[in-house]
Amino acid sequence: MSQQLELLTEVPSQWSSISNITPDIQRKEIKPFVVLALKELEGNPDSRTSSLMSVDKFAAVREVVRHVVRARSATREPWELGDMKMFLENLRFSPDCVAELSTLLCAEQLYTNIPAHLRVKPGLAGLQWKIDMSLSQANMEDADQKQILRRDTFIILILKLTDGQTRTYRLSIAKFHELRFVVASALKSVIVLEKRKCMRKD
Structure with missing residues (x-):
């Protein structure tokens, strides 16, 4: 399609x-x-x-x-x-x-x-993501593994929009989880709203 x-x-x-x-x-x-x-x-x-x-x-x-x-x-x-x-x-x-x-x-x-x-804003046509980890000998020596992962790991989000544009965002792990929570909450609200009688078509 x-x-x-x-x-x-x-x-x-x-x-x-x-x-x-x-x-x-x-x-x-x-x-x-x-x-x-x-x-x-x-x-x-x-x-x-x-x-x-x-x-x-x-x-x-x-x-x-x-x-x-x-x-x-x-x-x-x-x-x-x-x-x-x-x-x-x-x-x-x-x-x-x-x-x-x-x-x-x-x-x-x-x-x-x-x-x-x-008029509506462009929709999401596709989503790709990858992990970006910046490691060096210096930060390996002064931090343990968990600190490195928390401090130096980022999520790269590549969004393809319906108008042909491509947007790229670099998020920390904390911000990525915050984004997941916000999206999940929004979807839950939409589901609750759709179940209301006033939103149904006869």
């Missing part, structure tokens, strides 16, 4: 209800829905939105557009047409709708005015 496709499909559970509606959407409805969705996201809703007959269909397309626009702000690379088609096929759009919608969503001009509230 490519990094782009992984970014598009990062929360599979959110699409279960939408994939029940997408097979009924017709190709001729795609472009008007996308235009209306973009206007709404930009803070300039079109009056025609309130009088739509196919509210569920529009809501499904709007959710897809919002997700793709938001994910696009986390990467500097244009969407690959093949990845976009695969994403839409997995959402059970018809082949005609996949062709129409993927072409629209891969057009770069669509993302020139991404609203600030939709």
Whole structure:
């Protein structure tokens, strides 16, 4: 799976209800829905939105557009047409709708005015780590083994981001364990939050 496709499909559970509606959407409805969705996201809703007959269909397309626009702000690379088609096929759009919608969503001009509230920071695409131990004859003589490990051992973290950047950090063992604790605590909080009734989709 490519990094782009992984970014598009990062929360599979959110699409279960939408994939029940997408097979009924017709190709001729795609472009008007996308235009209306973009206007709404930009803070300039079109009056025609309130009088739509196919509210569920529009809501499904709007959710897809919002997700793709938001994910696009986390990467500097244009969407690959093949990845976009695969994403839409997995959402059970018809082949005609996949062709129409993927072409629209891969057009770069669509993302020139991404609203600030939709922009996200780059995500984590990959993580590598290694141990950096600086030993010399001098520090071997004036310290025991545990002191050397505690004082002269560092963890090198290499983070690859979804926008193509690479960040490198050098942490002491103590700071590395502090980072592990903070990440574990954050994940635990997310799990607790997801279990709350107000966070569940009907």
